[in-house]
Amino acid sequence: MTVVLETRRLQRNxxxxxxxxxxxxxxxxxxxxALIGPNGAxxxxxxxxxxxxxxxxxxxxFLEGKDITTLPSHVRVKKGLTRTFQINQLFADYTPLETVTLAMLEREGVGGSLWSKVTGHGALVDEAAALLSRFRLAAVMDERTDRLPYGKQRLLEIALAFAAKPRVLLLDEPAAGVPEDERHEVLQIVSDLPSGVTVVLIEHDMDLVFSFASRISVLVAGAIFAEGTVQEIAANPGVRAVYLGEAA
Structure with missing residues (x-):
């Protein structure tokens, strides 16, 4: 398999x-x-x-074999690496359709038009509507973002990151704060993204992690403690000891 994202002896003090x-x-x-680990890991x-x-x-x-260590974040986005945050970063008084279309305008290099009427860009509006349908947001695409249920807001933020056409999507606790009955929907939508999109996920809910991940890395005190398939991590007594609080 092709390695799309790689770190070599990465440190941050x-x-x-x-x-x-x-x-x-x-x-x-x-x-x-999935990246898992105790708080403060x-x-x-x-x-x-x-x-x-x-x-x-x-x-x-390295992203697709190219060293991106010193590149600013906006350049990494243009090269195909996008992320979401633990706390939503959304325009409260915009609709999902307007918000995603604005992100696509920026992607296409016409950010100077960000505050003009997005209806002047019909092809992008159509693309935004199709993307919102993929994220099960079609029914609310014309509502103000701040009136959406929190689970829909989380899906919108992921849709915004996906609008940049990433090859690697970094998700920092995308289901945090989402009601229990909606959490699996969020992760299922992400899991169903095209196979060409690599997803790196931070999540504390182990049921979600085990249902989503093909591979898991465990961080403890800033270092890789264990890595493997879902089955290998679930059976690892050291992981249970440090992460799940069980006796070794």
Whole structure:
């Protein structure tokens, strides 16, 4: 399989504290890869390094074999690496259709038109409507975003990231705060994205992780503690000890 995203001895220090500790990781194209670990394990810091939100202290990051370690986050987006955040980053008074169309305008390099009427870009509006249907948001595409149920808002944020046509999609707890009966829908929609899109997911709900992931990496104290298939991680007594709180 082709490695689409790779880190080599990645480190990030905050003073004397090492939040990311010598992480070398390879993620294959099309994978549904989960990052798990106890609170404070460094999962979000690691995603921030991949996305360019934080600079690395040392080590390298490669996207499709190209070194992107020093590239700013907006350039990484254009190269096919997008992410979502734990807290929604949405325009409250825009509709989902307007919001996704604006993201597509930016993708096409016409960001100067962001605040003009999006209806002047018919092809992109049609593409946005089709994308919203994929994310089961067609029925609410013309409602104000701040009036949507929280689960729909989370799906909209993922749809926004997907509108950039990523090859790697980084999701930081996409189901956090979503009602229990909607959580599996969110992850199922993500899982059903085209196989050419690689998904890297942070999630605390182990039922969701085990139903979603094809491969799991466990972070502890900023370092890779274990890695393997769902079956291998579920059977690993060390993982149960440090993550699930069971006796080793």
């Amino acid at each position: 905050f003073g004397a504290f090492m939040a990311t500790n010598d992480v070398s990781l390879q993620i294959e194209q099309g994978a549904r890869h 460094g999962k979000t810091t690691f995603i921030n390094l991949l996305a360019g939100v934080r600079p690395v202290s040392s080590g390298q990051i």
